[in-house]
Amino acid sequence: xxxxxxxxxxxxxxxxxxxxxxxxxxxxxxxxxxxxxxxxxxxxxxxxxxxxxxxxxxxxxxxxxxxxxxxxxxxxxxxxxxxxxxxxxxxxxxxxxxxxxxxxxxxxxxxxxxxxxxxxxxxxxxxxxxxxxxxxxxxxxxxxxxxxxxxxxxxxxxxxxxx
Amino acid sequence: xxxxxxxxxxxxxxxxxxxxxxxxxxxxxxxxxxxxxxxxxxxxxxxxxxxxxxxxxxxxxxxxxxxxxxxxxxxxxxxxxxxxxxxxxxxxxxxxxxxxxxxxxxxxxxxxxxxxxxxxxxxxxxxxxxxxxxxxxxxxxxxxxxxxxxxxxxxxxxxxxxxxxxxxxxxxxxxxxxxxxxxxxxxxxxxxxxxxxxxxxxxxxxxxxx
Numbered sequence: 371x372x373x374x375x376x377x378x379x380x381x382x383x384x385x386x387x388x389x390x391x392x393x394x395x396x397x398x399x400x401x402x403x404x405x406x407x408x409x410x411x412x413x414x415x416x417x418x419x420x421x422x423x424x425x426x427x428x429x430x431x432x433x434x435x436x437x438x439x440x441x442x443x444x445x446x447x448x449x450x451x452x453x454x455x456x457x458x459x460x461x462x463x464x465x466x467x468x469x470x471x472x473x474x475x476x477x478x479x480x481x482x483x484x485x486x487x488x489x490x491x492x493x494x495x496x497x498x499x500x501x502x503x504x505x506x507x508x509x510x511x512x513x514x515x516x517x518x519x520x521x522x523x524x525x526x527x528x529x530x531x532x533x
Numbered sequence: 534x535x536x537x538x539x540x541x542x543x544x545x546x547x548x549x550x551x552x553x554x555x556x557x558x559x560x561x562x563x564x565x566x567x568x569x570x571x572x573x574x575x576x577x578x579x580x581x582x583x584x585x586x587x588x589x590x591x592x593x594x595x596x597x598x599x600x601x602x603x604x605x606x607x608x609x610x611x612x613x614x615x616x617x618x619x620x621x622x623x624x625x626x627x628x629x630x631x632x633x634x635x636x637x638x639x640x641x642x643x644x645x646x647x648x649x650x651x652x653x654x655x656x657x658x659x660x661x662x663x664x665x666x667x668x669x670x671x672x673x674x675x676x677x678x679x680x681x682x683x684x685x686x687x688x689x690x691x692x693x694x695x696x697x698x699x700x701x702x703x704x705x706x707x708x709x710x711x712x713x714x715x716x717x718x719x720x721x722x723x724x725x726x727x728x729x730x731x732x733x734x735x736x737x738x739x740x741x742x743x
Contacts, residue, residue: 385740392732392736394678398682400705404591406605407590407595411586414590419582419583446576449577
């Protein structure tokens with residue numbers, strides 16, 4: 371007779387022994403790391419990080435001519451430039467562009483209080499402006515609140531993680 | 534040091550992925566929350582993503598392996614696809630749900646894609662027989678544990694896809710009913726029903742294990 375255990379089984383009452391074995395098997399499975407995962411994890415991570423995200427091009431101008439820079443390259447360069455600022459962590463960067471030309475930027479940060487926020491915002495703007503000018507050339511709009519918006523999305527107090 | 538060894542994954546938790554040398558002032562990546570790491574990864578911080586990979590990769594692989602009937606190659610492909618999508622689209626993760634829930638949702642979609650592409654599994658005799666275990670031949674506890682796990686894997690392979698996914702996410706990965714509902718794109722009532730049926734079936738099948 372044909373048997374389909376998937377449909378037959380629920381009609382039976384689960385026994386105490388079955389539930390105990392199931393619990394033991396769950397515990398065993400939770401603690402278990404598949405050997406195959408240990409073998410493949412490093413290579414898989416390298417393969418994943420090799421992939422580039424699609425990103426909008428931003429026009430850059432130098433005396434030698436015009437070229438385009440990926441928005442993601444700009445964001446990564448800005449992150450590296452801004453990360454060393456003390457008592458602050460950059461959490462988001464949005465590049466604004468119109469017809470491929472840079473028009474402005476929004477930088478979101480978490481800051482540690484009671485450290486004054488306005489000087490910190492000015493420092494973020496100055497560093498970002500400097501880095502953008504180095505990458506995109508001279509047409510980068512001047513530092514204004516409209517063109518380079520710094521937003522403190524969160525503040526934290528006595529957070530040892532934000533030194 | 535090669536780039537490959539820089540991203541080395543530690544599964545025992547003893548040597549966490551190092552911080553980006555340029556952000557050494559900030560807390561080590563291993564001390565940061567998933568949400569903070571996801572934000573950093575969206576800014577192109579590969580070290581942050583490597584830490585997320587270290588935290589969740591093994592669990593995702595364990596889940597994929599059981600959802601794909603123990604097929605290591607298929608599980609590897611599904612996890613790699615899911616995590617590649619996570620890396621490429623992490624800027625679309627805004628923290629409305631747990632990052633783990635988001636990753637499992639990506640993985641379930643990949644597992645469904647794999648299952649759609651492959652031929653139906655032929656049920657063999659082993660699945661129709663009582664689960665057996667010869668204790669005389671395996672006197673060591675570790676061997677018993679291994680057989681117990683294999684028995685569970687076999688019993689799991691008999692469950693329908695959604696029941697199996699719900700049970701694994703609840704019992705092994707500790708997701709809440711609401712999180713499971715989000716991963717499986719259903720509601721909590723349905724999840725509760727699927728879990729009840731899965732638990733009953735598995736308990737009966739495990740009772741047959743000798």
